Amino acid sequence: xxxxxxxPSSLSASVGDRVTxxxxxxxxxxxxxxxxxxxxxxxxxxxxxxxxxxQSGVPSRFSGSGSGTDFTLTISSLxxxxxxxxxxxxxxxxxxxxxxxxxLEIK
Amino acid sequence: xxxxxESGPGLVKPSETLSLTCxxxxxxxxxxxxxxxxxxxxTGKGLEWIGSIxxxxxxxxxxxxxxxxxxxxxxxKNQFSLKLRSVTAADTAVYYCARLVKEVETWFDxxxxxxxxxxxx
Numbered sequence: 001x002x003x004x005x006x007x008p009s010s011l012s013a014s015v016g017d018r019v020t021x022x023x024x025x026x027x028x029x030x031x032x033x034x035x036x037x038x039x040x041x042x043x044x045x046x047x048x049x050x051x052x053x054x055q056s057g058v059p060s061r062f063s064g065s066g067s068g069t070d071f072t073l074t075i076s077s078l079x080x081x082x083x084x085x086x087x088x089x090x091x092x093x094x095x096x097x098x099x100x101x102x103x104l105e106i107k
Numbered sequence: 108x109x110x111x112x113e114s115g116p117g118l119v120k121p122s123e124t125l126s127l128t129c130x131x132x133x134x135x136x137x138x139x140x141x142x143x144x145x146x147x148x149x150t151g152k153g154l155e156w157i158g159s160i161x162x163x164x165x166x167x168x169x170x171x172x173x174x175x176x177x178x179x180x181x182x183x184k185n186q187f188s189l190k191l192r193s194v195t196a197a198d199t200a201v202y203y204c205a206r207l208v209k210e211v212e213t214w215f216d217x218x219x220x221x222x223x224x225x226x227x228x
Contacts, residue, residue: 043205044154089214098154
């Protein structure tokens, strides 16, 4: 299975900060990389698909980049509703696998 | 707007079979661009893809679970279902159903709200 490693595992930041979360695949996955946001007690919500495409309805402060093995999710200016856990997921090979998550907390 | 809703028992005994159903509303399960999937989330293993099915019945599974899993579809009811046999405490998790969008790349959207299934005697 392809291993997905996110860093950091947790992050404290303030409203208005620019935040970057990294996801690294154990082997190349081209652009088959998605990002999800999960709030407590809720299902994950798709933010970014195919590494850099913004899902409809998702604010433009979210962006994704990368290809191959290294990917980033950037939030340009944190809003109060952005404090959540973020997951990356590869869909390049079966089985699809997820990162362990990055918990974004309020400083 | 497409919505998915999981249903089924919240408690299953060890060695028995976990059975869940996902009801799709606001769209047809027979849409050609989509598969339908089960994903689970546990404290120990995080998010884990279980398997996927097309409306035709074609399915594929996570190799780690393949020997115990069956996913089926009922197009007349706009539903698909999960059966996981011989469960243990390690199968305790929140189980989600979701739509798999299949273009060149693939992604899961939207997800159901999830249902907690505990395995305990």
